[in-house]
Amino acid sequence: MLSGLMLPSASAAPKDISGLDWRPCTTVAKDWPIPGDTRTECAELRVPLDYSKPQGRKISLAVSRIKADGPGRKAEPLLYGPGGPGVSNLASPARVLETGLRPLAANRDILGIDDRGTGYSDRIDCDAGPGVDVPATAGPRERAKAAFDEYAEFNKRCAAKDPEFVRQLTPANAARDIDSFRQALGASKIDFYGVSFSTAVGMAYRSLFDDRVPPHVAGLGDAARVRPFRDGWRHRGSWRRHRQLRPLAGPARRGVSPGHGQGRHCEAADRAA
Secondary structure, three states: OEOOEOOOOOOOOOOOOOOOOOEEHHHHEOOOOOOOOOOOEEEEEEEEOOOOOOOOOEEEEEEEEEOOOOOOOOOOOEEEEOOOOOOOOOOHHHHHOOOOOHHHHHOOOEEEEOOOOOOOOOEOEOOOOOOOOOOOOOOHHHHHHHHHHHHHHHHHHHHHHOHHHHOOOOHHHHHHHHHHHHHHHOOOOOEEEEOOOHHHHHHHHHHHOHHHOOOOOOOOOOOOEEOOHHHOOOEEOOHHHHHHHOOOOOOOOOEOOOOOOOOHHHHHHHHHO
């Protein structure tokens, strides 16, 4: 298990009021994908691997924020979910500022979190296998079966490294991690903008923590449209628009990692459960 944030010891610097040790991401996140980024801050959040065993094994999650830059009273912080599963989300706040969602950053902090098993958070490091040789004359069915077999072998081998960890890679636990982040921030409620798979995490959060969500998302720009929070946090827009909003991935490794093969950490969880 590896944590991608190079944070100093807890005693090296004071934490802010949230209890999180916020640092510029460019100084603590190796290979930070946004050159010249001076606004995104990163921190490490410790959570239970299994929320039914709060005193048991802990894991580290990488979280990020860009603080509101406008005057006046601040609204609830907004967490951005770029889709997936398996997509790094830590750089998302800076990417959001490049879209029509930019007006939201005037009065609310924009948040990111690398889900357990992805990006700079604790995850399993799995190497690629030898691959499957498919004859040039193979038809679509044979090619599909070969790809399926390769994924199945990869998932089985990767899950075997740490079955306990893989079994806890679920949308419900991703939602619980969001609520742990909310608590660490000292926020009474948290807003959410989800794309693709992240809408499943959003709906899981609303199902588990309905009293901790605001009634709506307001102030959206032209680059994206979002249904109200209580309507399922569902993104409305084209696939092209989704691709434009996706952040750059963090350092990629095969397996439970960002980038290509996004579904693997959930597939592995299904097989290990």
